[in-house]
Structure formats: structure tokens, C-alpha cells
Amino acid sequence: xxxxxxxxxxxxxxxxxxxxxxxxxxxxxxxxxxxxxxxxxxxxxxxxxxxxxxxxxxxxxxxxxxxxxxxxxxxxxxxxxxxxxxxxxxxxxxxxxxxxxxxxxxxxxxxxxxxxxxxxxxxxxxxxxxxxxxxxxxxxxxxxxxxxxxxxxxxxxxxxxxxxxxxxxxxxxxxxxxxxxxxxxxxxxxxxxxxxxxxxxxxxxxxxxxxxxxxxxxxxxxxxxxxxxxxxxxxxxxxxxxxxxxxxxxxxxxxxxxxxxxxxxxxxxxxxxxxxxxxxxxxxxxxxxxxxxxxxxxxxxxxxxxxxxxxxxxxxxxxxxxxxxxxxxxxxxxxxxxxxxxxxxxxxxxxxxxxxxxxxxxxxxxxxxxxxxxxxxxxxxxxxxxxxxxxxxxxxxxxxxxxxxxxxxxxxxxxxxxxx
Numbered sequence: 001x002x003x004x005x006x007x008x009x010x011x012x013x014x015x016x017x018x019x020x021x022x023x024x025x026x027x028x029x030x031x032x033x034x035x036x037x038x039x040x041x042x043x044x045x046x047x048x049x050x051x052x053x054x055x056x057x058x059x060x061x062x063x064x065x066x067x068x069x070x071x072x073x074x075x076x077x078x079x080x081x082x083x084x085x086x087x088x089x090x091x092x093x094x095x096x097x098x099x100x101x102x103x104x105x106x107x108x109x110x111x112x113x114x115x116x117x118x119x120x121x122x123x124x125x126x127x128x129x130x131x132x133x134x135x136x137x138x139x140x141x142x143x144x145x146x147x148x149x150x151x152x153x154x155x156x157x158x159x160x161x162x163x164x165x166x167x168x169x170x171x172x173x174x175x176x177x178x179x180x181x182x183x184x185x186x187x188x189x190x191x192x193x194x195x196x197x198x199x200x201x202x203x204x205x206x207x208x209x210x211x212x213x214x215x216x217x218x219x220x221x222x223x224x225x226x227x228x229x230x231x232x233x234x235x236x237x238x239x240x241x242x243x244x245x246x247x248x249x250x251x252x253x254x255x256x257x258x259x260x261x262x263x264x265x266x267x268x269x270x271x272x273x274x275x276x277x278x279x280x281x282x283x284x285x286x287x288x289x290x291x292x293x294x295x296x297x298x299x300x301x302x303x304x305x306x307x308x309x310x311x312x313x314x315x316x317x318x319x320x321x322x323x324x325x326x327x328x329x330x331x332x333x334x335x336x337x338x339x340x341x342x343x344x345x346x347x348x349x350x351x352x353x354x355x356x357x358x359x360x361x362x363x364x365x366x367x368x369x370x371x372x373x374x375x376x377x378x379x380x381x382x383x384x385x386x387x388x389x390x391x392x393x394x395x396x397x398x399x400x401x402x403x404x405x406x407x408x409x410x411x412x413x414x415x416x417x418x419x420x
Contacts, residue, residue, distance in 0.1 A: 045072025
């Protein structure tokens with residue numbers, strides 16, 4: 001009795017090199033679906049050049065024009081379609097009576113543990129293999145021994161839900177061995193046990209580091225390691241305007257801001273977490289590095305946003321999430337130098353995709369080895385954050401005691417994360 005779901009997601013390839021590919025989603029609506037779609041698009045290394053979203057609250061229609069990012073030109077289009085398809089609520093009659101799709105069980109977490117000789121770029125090379133295999137990294141613990149060997153623990157989930165099969169495991173071993181080569185001493189893949197819970201959090205941060213990393217917004221006079229380079233100072237500019245005169249039923253949200261990787265995801269996840277519904281949205285093409293977004297929105301009760309305090313709160317939150325969706329600093333951790341990257345976690349508990357991938361790629365391009373690394377969750381400022389910590393190996397061309405060198409590292413990492 002349900003409508004076939006095979007056509008809920010359509011992907012039309014560009015006719016020639018450089019042309020955008022068109023992703024169309026046509027399915028029953030649910031709260032935050034646009035955010036979830038944009039997150040998967042970002043996870044596959046795709047950049048949204050423009051988009052249109054519309055819904056009547058029951059059925060939605062979304063079109064996104066996308067191109068691959070230069071850092072990830074290879075895209076598994078069939079897998080992308082399957083991932084997007086899995087997000088679409090059931091098209092069966094049951095959906096309309098219940099109003100919500102059935103809850104799916106959480107994906108099992110696996111522990112990938114390998115011991116091998118260390119080398120520059122190893123961490124990113126392994127991360128790239130896992131990304132291409134559609135294995136999502138949940139937690140990481142990387143330790144380098146004094147004799148130049150590395151023990152890596154990757155807690156991963158399988159987006160294809162096939163890692164319990166021998167064929168999928170053999171393929172994973174094969175791809176990893178191709179990267180690790182003869183330097184690999186041992187490699188093991190198994191279901192994670194109690195050790196996963198032990199690695200959920202991260203070691204505590206000092207009050208000064210916590211304040212710098214999680215502050216609400218950066219000061220114009222910021223002089224520490226999050227300070228923006230001169231050509232990035234325009235990031236301080238983001239206009240968010242609320243208009244209740246153009247529609248009798250919806251509030252118009254007009255946004256003008258600097259473009260970055262994952263911009264649409266950042267806007268939609270903010271609205272999702274604020275319990276705001278989007279009736280119609282249009283994302284314009286990039287114009288001189290800026291984007292225009294027009295969104296007709298309502299509160300969860302179906303009413304316009306007329307309270308000035310609620311309007312100001314929403315605009316302030318959007319500006320913060322667009323200007324600083326990721327925090328990047330370098331600090332001292334005892335005698336060592338540590339790179340820290342943080343991003344807010346959605347209320348659903350979902351983190352931002354590809355952060356570990358981009359940071360390790362930036363460090364590899366700078367020729368910096370990672371002595372140890374970890375990913376964990378941290379609560380601060382009444383929010384949960386995903387925090388990435390990297391102890392940097394000093395055997396490289398950078399003198400970490402130099403402010404200029406530190407700023408160069410932060411700038412490179414931030415640019416790659418933001419797609420600039």
C-alpha cells in the first residue's frame with residue numbers, strides 16, 4: 001500500500017567535466033530532514049553550489065546542485081544515493097498515521113586496532129581508506145612509542161551495515177594493507193567491547209583553554225591563536241534579517257554571509273536544534289565569496305516568530321554558527337605542543353563529518369607528524385562539543401615556539417576545514 005521509495009532520491013550527473021551534479025529528494029517530510037541530507041552530502045566530500053527546499057509539512061521536495069571538493073574528488077554515487085535513501089521516511093500509509101518513521105537500531109561499533117612503523121601522513125592515509133570504505137570514525141586513540149612505532153585504535157561504524165560479513169572485513173583488511181604495506185606489524189578488527197565506553201570522553205582541559213575554545217564568539221581584538229588572518233577578516237561580517245511583512249503565515253529569514261564548506265548544513269542544523277520548521281528555502285550561487293539564503297520559517301507550533309527576543313536569539317545563534325562552526329587553536333600541553341579542534345554536536349548527538357579527515361590532511365600537507373591523537377565529547381557553555389586533540393611531533397620544519405609558525409598551522413587547518 002506504500003508509494004515506491006526507489007525514486008525518492010534521484011542523482012543526475014553533470015553533462016561535462018566541471019558541471020554540477022543534481023540531487024533531487026522527493027519524499028515524506030520529517031523535522032530536520034534537510035539538515036540530515038546536507039550532512040550526508042558534506043560527508044561524501046561534496047560542495048553545494050545552490051539549492052531549493054520546499055515542504056507543506058507532509059511532503060518535501062529538495063534539489064541540490066553539487067560538485068566534489070578538490071580534497072575528495074572521488075565520489076561513490078550509488079552509495080550516496082543509498083545513504084540519502086535511508087534518511088527518507090517510509091512512504092507507507094503507516095507513516096501518515098504515526099507521523100514519524102520507525103526507529104532504527106544504532107549501528108554496532110567496531111574496534112580497528114593496528115600496530116605499525118610510523119611515517120609522515122600515515123594517520124591521514126588510514127583515515128582516507130576508512131572514508132572511501134564508508135566506515136565512520138566515532139573515536140580515535142593514537143599513540144606513538146619511543147622507538148618510532150604507532151598503536152592506533154579506531155572505533156568505527158559501517159554506513160553500509162555489512163562489517164559483520166567476512167567479505168566486507170576482508171575488503172577492509174585488503175585496503176588497509178595496501179596503505180600500511182610491510183610496515184604493518186599487526187592489524188585486528190572486532191566488535192568493540194567495554195573499551196569503547198572508556199574512550200568516550202577526553203582528558204580535562206584547563207580553564208583558559210576551555211574559555212578560548214568554547215567562547216560564544218571571538219572578539220574583534222582577538223590576539224590569541226584563533227585570530228583571523230587579514231584576508232579572512234571579512235568573516236566578521238554576516239547579516240541575518242527577520243521580515244514578517246512578506247508572508248501572512250511565515251517569517252522570512254534573509255542571510256548574507258561568507259561561503260564555506262558545509263554552510264547549508266550549519267544553517268539547517270541550527271534551525272533544527274532551535275525547533276524551527278522551514279516551509280521554503282533558496283540557496284543562491286556563490287557571488288564573490290558570499291552567499292544569499294532566503295528561508296520562510298515557522299516555529300514548531302506553526303506560528304510566525306514575532307517575539308523580538310526570540311528573533312534576536314535566533315539571529316545571534318545563526319551568526320555564531322556561520323562565522324565559527326569550527327574552533328581551531330594551538331596550545332602548550334606540558335612540554336608538548338597540542339592542536340585542538342572543536343565543533344558543536346547536534347542535539348540529536350550527531351557530530352560534524354570529515355573533521356578528522358580534513359585536519360589530518362592539513363597536517364600531512366604541512367609535513368607534521370602526529371605523536372598522539374584522540375577524539376571525544378566535552379560539555380561546556382551548556383553545549384556538547386566534539387573535540388579533536390593532536391600532540392604534534394616537533395621533528396618537522398616548524399618551530400612550535402614561534403607565534404608565526406603556530407599561526408601558519410592554525411590558518412592551514414582552518415582553511416582546509418572551511419574549504420577556502
